[in-house]
Amino acid sequence: xxxxxxxxxxxxxxxxxxxxxxxxxxxxxxxxxxxxxxxxxxxxxxxxxxxxxxxxxxxxxxxxxxxxxxxxxxxxxxxxxxxxxxxxxxxxxxxxxxxxxxxxxxxxxxxxxxxxxxxxxxxxxxxxxxxxxxxxxxxxxxxxxxxxxxxxxxxxxxxxxxxxxxxxxxxxxxxxxxxxxxxxxxxxxxxxxxxxxxxxxxxxxxxxxxxxxxxxxxxxxxxxxxxxxxxxxxxxxxxxxxxxxxxxxxxxxxxxxxxxxxxxxxxxxxxxxxxxxxxxxxxxxxxxxxxxxxxxxxxxxxxxxxx
Numbered sequence: 001x002x003x004x005x006x007x008x009x010x011x012x013x014x015x016x017x018x019x020x021x022x023x024x025x026x027x028x029x030x031x032x033x034x035x036x037x038x039x040x041x042x043x044x045x046x047x048x049x050x051x052x053x054x055x056x057x058x059x060x061x062x063x064x065x066x067x068x069x070x071x072x073x074x075x076x077x078x079x080x081x082x083x084x085x086x087x088x089x090x091x092x093x094x095x096x097x098x099x100x101x102x103x104x105x106x107x108x109x110x111x112x113x114x115x116x117x118x119x120x121x122x123x124x125x126x127x128x129x130x131x132x133x134x135x136x137x138x139x140x141x142x143x144x145x146x147x148x149x150x151x152x153x154x155x156x157x158x159x160x161x162x163x164x165x166x167x168x169x170x171x172x173x174x175x176x177x178x179x180x181x182x183x184x185x186x187x188x189x190x191x192x193x194x195x196x197x198x199x200x201x202x203x204x205x206x207x208x209x210x211x212x213x214x215x216x217x218x219x220x221x222x223x224x225x226x227x228x229x230x231x232x233x234x235x236x237x238x239x240x241x242x243x244x245x246x247x248x249x250x251x252x253x254x255x256x257x258x259x260x261x262x263x264x265x266x267x268x269x270x271x272x273x274x275x276x277x278x279x280x281x282x283x284x285x286x287x288x289x290x291x292x293x294x295x296x297x298x299x300x301x302x303x304x305x306x307x
Contacts, residue, residue, distance in 0.1 A: 005280050
């Protein structure tokens with residue numbers, strides 16, 4: 001059996017999934033369907049970065065979602081990737097919404113519209129240039145949390161991505177002034193990220209509350225595919241629990257390391273990453289050596305793979 005994972009923000013690049021769009025009707029139809037639902041000209045944003053919008057959060061998230069769906073639908077319709085052969089799906093941050101759409105726990109329409117709303121809320125959650133994020137390379141989340149606690153640093157862990165990659169969120173001033181302190185505490189690299197706000201932190205609480213009202217309106221569908229939640233790293237096929245965890249996702253830490261360890265714990269070994277770039281494959285290999293991971297980003301990736 002197989003698990004499928006979907007990437008989050010930061011994986012985007014101009015022209016992602018264009019080869020699928022150009023060569024498979026189902027990919028083209030999928031993009032047009034998402035455009036119809038969202039009323040966003042995704043084709044020109046994704047393929048041409050028209051208006052320099054691809055890296056603007058309210059367009060980035062729905063663009064990555066669309067790119068991943070274009071590939072997934074092609075695999076389903078042309079390469080015989082069957083949902084009956086998939087045990088588990090999960091995604092990193094916005095990728096969790098992709099997982100909900102691809103598992104058919106949300107309709108494509110509902111997933112597209114709620115993710116569009118999420119991107120808009122996160123884009124405007126804090127005043128411009130006041131908050132942000134930084135990636136810390138070299139130590140795990142427990143080590144980072146101890147530095148934060150011991151030095152009374154007003155930052156939060158936003159992403160526990162792997163045993164050597166953690167992302168923190170907070171006010172820009174706090175991020176800038178503590179760079180040397182982290183480097184002096186054996187952090188190998190401290191990279192300030194090009195993002196519009198402090199995602200997965202307290203600065204998202206108002207936006208999370210507003211989004212949760214919209215999530216409450218959605219109809220979640222039951223089926224055999226399990227989901228692993230970003231919020232707690234737990235596996236579930238209970239639509240009420242999946243919905244509850246999703247409502248808490250935006251303002252809380254992405255527990256990616258715990259989620260991947262849960263895959264390992266339940267004996268999953270065959271993993272397919274579907275979507276732009278290969279970010280998750282790299283992270284997962286640092287968490288466990290027990291996975292056979294395939295990344296599908298371009299048509300060329302299909303040649304050596306059997307599904």
